[in-house]
């Protein structure tokens with residue numbers, strides 16, 4: 370099926386994501402069983418700042434579907450830049466896209482990533498659903514491990530390519546929980562592990578946003594030199610607070626997201 374509309378793209382991404390990350394579907398269903406409605410706060414994507422596959426390339430189908438750019442974020446230590454987009458219909462998830470700043474790495478990593486991106490045919494990036502078409506290159510597990518020494522983010526991208534890195538439950542819309550801490554307890558009681566890098570809850574009421582996330586599921590990935598188990602995707606939770614003007618904060622907090630990125634680290 371050719372995907373040409375936003376609703377079809379969102380459906381495809383959710384079904385691919387839950388097929389690859391069964392924990393997300395189990396958690397989603399456990400909220401429904403409690404009688405909660407699950408609203409999606411945001412969907413996050415990753416890429417490289419190589420001109421062929423920048424944030425702006427990934428953002429294209431969303432901009433064509435009415436999304437608007439809102440804000441940019443710098444992650445100095447992880448050498449990332451990100452942008453977030455919102456849709457006029459506030460029921461629609463925000464879109465968060467980050468890119469690895471290749472020029473801040475050594476020639477070796479840059480050459481490796483260029484060799485991957487060179488394998489992407491031009492027509493592929495033109496497709497409406499490019500951001501969810503998976504890995505458009507061949508890569509070895511040896512290369513994956515070499516990348517991981519310099520950037521867990523680069524290694525994740527090399528292994529998985531283009532697909533949502535995570536979906537996010539909007540905690541404010543869960544009627545049976547009073548806050549994100551109760552949600553975290555519920556997740557753990559159900560047997561899932563939370564990312565506790567920087568504390569289980571990232572952010573605070575003072576920055577109008579609290580976030581937490583599960584640790585990524587592990588999946589079998591076919592590399593050119595064999596199949597290996599590597600971290601896949603995680604499920605995130607976000608609670609938003611009103612700003613002094615009374616409106617809920619709509620953006621992201623770089624310091625919090627910095628730690629959330631580590632939910633796909635292999636070392637965990």
Ligand code: NI
Pocket residue numbers: 411413465535537605629
């Ligand atoms: Ni997120």
